[in-house]
Amino acid sequence: MDEEQLWIQQVLTGDKEAYTHIINKYKNQLYATVLRMTRNPQDAQDFVQDAFIKVYRNLDKYKADGPFASWLYRVAINHCMDAFRKKQYSTVQVEVDEEKVVNPNHPEIIFLKNEKSRQLERLVATLPDDERLIILLRYVNEMNYEEISEIMNVPLSTVRNKLHRAKKKMRETVKREGGYFHELSNGG
The missing domain is CATH 1.10.10.10 (Winged helix-like DNA-binding domain superfamily/Winged helix DNA-binding domain)
Known part of the structure; x- marks a missing residue:
């Protein structure tokens, strides 16, 4: 059992602290993707937070027959797309200083410089x-x-x-x- 599957099992058996490992592993990548969808740092943070809450609440529905990352991204992206479809959200182009909102050592940020x-x-x-x-x-x-x-x-x-x-x-x-x-x- 790999480390990620171990964390999932720990969360499912009541160890809420293990979920922190999952969040830390995916938060920057997921945030960068959602930021590019929304083009708004605050909305991206909100969507990512909501996505992690949804994942936590539905972790028992994850089937280990596919990569966990794919399932996590699907939950987050579906959440964003639902908001877009419901017209609760409209994208507005804003200049984002990504060094202030995302880890500056993240490979994507270095790439964007x-x-x-x-x-x-x-x-x-x-x-x-x-x-x-x-x-x-x-x-x-x-x-x-x-x-x-x-x-x-x-x-x-x-x-x-x-x-x-x-x-x-x-x-x-x-x-x-x-x-x-x-x-x-x-x-x-």
């Missing part, structure tokens, strides 16, 4: 929510198509099509506006 990364962030932000989420899960969180399909509860073919469509839109934007990502405009 240079201008090329900021341009890519702006490029991804222009995509519709579902396509942006697929790009983030695939390239930022390094998930495979099957994991994304499971998290988003859509067929594998939909993941592939939306990923292809998102990259095509990004290529068209780069062709139109120029910038660092000339390799995208050449079909890369």
Whole structure:
């Protein structure tokens, strides 16, 4: 039994302290993903907190037949998407000083420090929510198509099509506006 499964078992048997290990393992990655969905630091914090509460309350429903991370992301992303669908939430573009809201030593933050990364962030932000989420899960969180399909509860073919469509839109934007990502405009 790996460490993560041990924590889950401990939580399920009443050791609430073990849940802290799960939160610490996933909080930065989950926050970074949700922040990119909401584009608002406070809302991202609220959504992540709500997601961890939901996961805790439903931990007994997790079946160890798939990765725990996929299940956790699905709960968090479904929570965000439900809020979007209910029109309780609207995204507003804000400038975020990620060094102040996320661990500055996190690999994603280091990656985002240079201008090329900021341009890519702006490029991804222009995509519709579902396509942006697929790009983030695939390239930022390094998930495979099957994991994304499971998290988003859509067929594998939909993941592939939306990923292809998102990259095509990004290529068209780069062709139109120029910038660092000339390799995208050449079909890369």
